[in-house]
Amino acid sequence: MANVNVRNLPDEVHRAIRIQAAHHGRSTEAEIRDILERATKPEGRVKLGSLLASIAREAGGLTDEEHSLFESARIKSPARAVSIE
Template identity: 80%
Template sequence: MANVNIRNLPDEVHRAIRIQAAHHGRSTEAEIRDILERATRPEQRLELGSYLASVAGEVGALTDEEHALFEQARIASPARAASFE
């Protein structure tokens, strides 16, 4: 785990964090860790499936012609195993 030193922290801020820590029943250091974790945690986790569905919704459905092009490409060059040599 990393260690961080915070220089020139105003006394009022330190005092407020100590009070907040006491209110939550933990040390000042634990309170600061909690504040930093909450500040850096995304509010809503982005899930890949949801993101792809939203992008597809913005783009719209494929036309029959586009679908036919994809189908032709799939038939013309079928999937094959990847080679890592």
């Protein structure tokens, strides 16, 4: 896993995160991880493949059986950022 250092974080922000972490019963570090995960993986996010499949279904291009086939073949793991090294 990666490590991230955040420099010049305002004291008020750090204090607010510490308080929020205490309310959730976890460490400040765990709270920051949760905040970052929620920010980058919102629950209502529509993935491109799912969107295209739903458009095709609505347009009459896919039957329920075809849609189920695509859904079962879809890779469900989160996408990873491209490495340009």
